[in-house]
Amino acid sequence: MMKQQYKYGIMFFLILFLTCVVLVACNNDKGEEEKPNESTEQKKDNPKKKDDKPKAGGTVVGGMHAAPSGMFNPIFYEETYEANIIDFVYEGLVVQDENLEFMPHLAKEWEANDDQTEITFKLVEGVKWHDGEFFTAHDVVFTYKSMADPDYISSGGIRIDYVEPLKGYEAYNSGNTKEFKGVVAEDDHTVTFHFEKPNVNPLYTASFPIIPKHIFKDVEVSEMPKHPGSLEPEELIGTGPFQFTNMVEREEYVLEKFTDYWQDEPYLDKIIWKISDQADMTELLQTGKIDFISEPNGIAPVDYETVKSFPNIKIIEQPDFSYQLLGFKHNHRTTEDVGNGLLEPDNWKPNDKLANPKVRQAIAYAINRQELIGEGPNEGLLNGRGEIIHSPIAMQMWAYDDKATVDYDFNPKKAKEMLDELGYKEESDGFRTDPDGNEWVLNMDYPTGNELREQIAPLVKEMLENVGIKINLRKPKEMSVYVEDLTNDDSDWDLYLLGLNLRTTDPDPSGFWSTRAPYNFSRWNNPESDKLIKKALKTPEAFELDFRKEVYEEWQKLFSKDLPALLLFAENKLWAYNERIQNITPLPRTMFRDSHLWWVTDAEE
Known part of the structure; x- marks a missing residue:
């Protein structure tokens, strides 16, 4: 079980937030030498259709309204279209469940110190990258060190909110030291995150998808966006259930199962993304030329009643974040x-x-x-x-x-x-x-x-x-x-x-609305806003939910008057999928949960 020392009841408000990062949501922390845990066996022995057992094989096709721009490195991508590839290829230490609570993933347990300035993770052993190398704590350190690099922002990186709270970030990012103290590998399967101040969101900070050190270790951060490991099918190396193997740019993107996946070999052989005009999506779904429509836009509301009438299609409707x-x-x-x-x-x-x-x-x-x-x-x-x-x-x-x-x-x-x-x-x-x-x-x-x-x-x-x-x-x-x-x-x-x-x-809005946030596209420069955003995270006051509510109330009032x-x-959010796909169990912000457990009823055995 997880060891948690959240002295101030932090898990109460680790429940909801503002991006873009999309994570594959799986809930088994089995290592290579472990047997499948009970939850996985239950899922595989008790599919949604009682009379059917999961079948290996088959392909499902998803529809996207626009093509990815071509950046598939988690630390550099900007669009949800890229995330539709990244979701299946890369994974993080923790993920969120249907209640938006953090649960183990590449990390099997964690322990925070009393003042919330450190959190130590024990990693699942036996996890392999797609090229057969083993995943270790050194990959975690490398990922965060890359995002803290002095050249990260100038090279197009935007996810600085994952590294800004880490110890020594400013000194390392400014080039004053070559030592990064924020994330430290204690051994191959133990990693500690150190924070400059007590952190109300340590699991969020540690949730970013991990990239492989052995692929990028000799590449300058400034050159990473141009590296084949960020751009090319078969060169993308993750730990996820599917590998990105082929693409016809702006037309089709192919993901094939990773047979040595640490949570068991996926049932599906392939997941293919096809690019089509949004106006054509409904017909393609009806005729079976695509099997599902999800991110970033789902089915158009105007098409809801039409899609609802299709006997072979199921709709998932829920409030969007x-x-x-x-x-x-x-x-x-x-x-x-x-x-x-x-x-x-x-x-x-x-x-x-x-x-x-x-x-x-x-x-x-x-x-x-x-x-x-x-x-x-x-x-x-x-x-x-x-x-x-x-x-x-x-x-x-x-x-x-x-x-x-x-x-x-x-x-x-x-x-x-x-x-x-x-x-x-x-x-x-x-x-x-x-x-x-x-x-x-x-x-x-x-x-x-x-x-x-x-x-x-x-x-x-x-x-x-x-x-x-x-x-x-x-x-x-x-x-x-x-x-x-x-x-x-x-x-x-x-x-x-x-x-x-x-x-x-x-609810911390800094990723979009603090002055220096890359996503602050309005270039809103309001010192009072920045002051309130920081105040809402200032500990120990921020460990009290009522305190944060009051600060965010004041900030929302300011935002609505100054209007960036x-x-x-x-x-x-309206997602739709063909009922031939089984074991789709959506989360509040994605339907790509446990994709290694997806299977199709018409697979040829």
């Missing part, structure tokens, strides 16, 4: 900083067109978010299968507090009055000039590949132009190009559409 937003570019990076890979707020250039928070508030009042969602079937874009969200903390979180926020109910009259008072005069053509009498046009950008966002863009344009705000709705860009431009943002972006996936471990983004809605 994500939201769609209309972002406001507060600042832009300089071209020089982009070239040097720097996120330096002192160098950012203010976006004068949106500098006044009251302008952003007026825009918020002009957007009819409920109309986008709809009240029920055949209404809006979601057919009513979603909800307006007022805070960038997931509604399922204990910290979510919509009573603390400004709600911005649809009120175009108020929007017009605010703009009038600010000196944005409406001219004879119906559009407004700025307070200096100059033409006032806001550029708006959005990506392709997501039918919902493609539908939102012209509707938002129409709503804003109804109150006199002229919108230059620019030609959409393919998602990988869009994200790159959004990240660099040394141009004339004003408004942008995006969906953010929230972590399920804790207008949160449009949180939609219900």
Whole structure:
């Protein structure tokens, strides 16, 4: 059993959080020389259909609306499309269960010290990488040391929230020392995480997917994104149940079972991802050309009733840990900083067109978010299968507090009055000039590949132009190009559409909204926000849930007034799969649980 010394009841609030990292969720900690534990035997001897026994063999096909951009290294990828490959290839020390509590995975047990500054993990023995090498504690150290490297951010790395709390991070990241004290291998199967301060989320910090040291040990971090082990099928080496073996770029991505997988050989031979337009997904699902649709967008709400009528298809519907937003570019990076890979707020250039928070508030009042969602079937874009969200903390979180926020109910009259008072005069053509009498046009950008966002863009344009705000709705860009431009943002972006996936471990919003967070695409620079975000994690006060609630209440109020983004809605997640696939047991944020136990009824034995 796990040894846990959570003196302050930490496990109570290790239950929900804001990203992107997607983990394969398996719950067996068997080593190579161990026999399958009881839970695995029960699953294999008691499948969902009592009259059927699991069969080995067969292939299942998943559908994606857009192609991965091609980065498959867990420490560098940015998009959910890549995660659909990574989910099956790489694994972490711990995963979350259906109650969002952490459970053993590559680590079989752990023990934290009294003041929560250290946590030591005992690793499962006998776990193999796909190339036959054995997984050890040194791989764990290497993964975290790579993310703490001085060149990590400038090389495109964004997951610094996993390493910032670790002891000695700043000294190592700044290049002042070559010794990284944050993660230490005690022996081949014991690893300790050391924290600079008592940590309220030690298991979250330790949950990141591990990459193989023996593949990358001689590669500079700055060169990792270009290495075949980050990009090429058959070169990706993980510990997961499936290996990435082949791809026809932007068309098909093939995963084959890893026969020496530590939790038993998977039943399926292959999992294949096919890229298709979202508009074609329903027909492909009905005809059996694809077997499941899940991340990142699932089935479109407008297709729900149609898919529900298919006799061979099952639907999984549950609240999602994500939201769609209309972002406001507060600042832009300089071209020089982009070239040097720097996120330096002192160098950012203010976006004068949106500098006044009251302008952003007026825009918020002009957007009819409920109309986008709809009240029920055949209404809006979601057919009513979603909800307006007022805070960038997931509604399922204990910290979510919509009573603390400004709600911005649809009120175009108020929007017009605010703009009038600010000196944005409406001219004879119906559009407004700025307070200096100059033409006032806001550029708006959005990506392709997501039918919902493609539908939102012209509707938002129409709503804003109804109150006199002229919108230059620019030609959409393919998602990988869009994200790159959004990240660099040394141009004339004003408004942008995006969906953010929230972590399920804790409401800490720093990964998206702290000033230096790479995902802070609005380049929101608010010292009071940063102060509150840090305060909510400051121990020993942060071990008290009521303290954190009060701080996050204040932060949510600040966010809703300063508006780095207008949160449009949180939609219900709708996944669908062909009933030929057995043993799918979804988690709150993924259906890729225990994929080594998936099997198909029509497998040829």
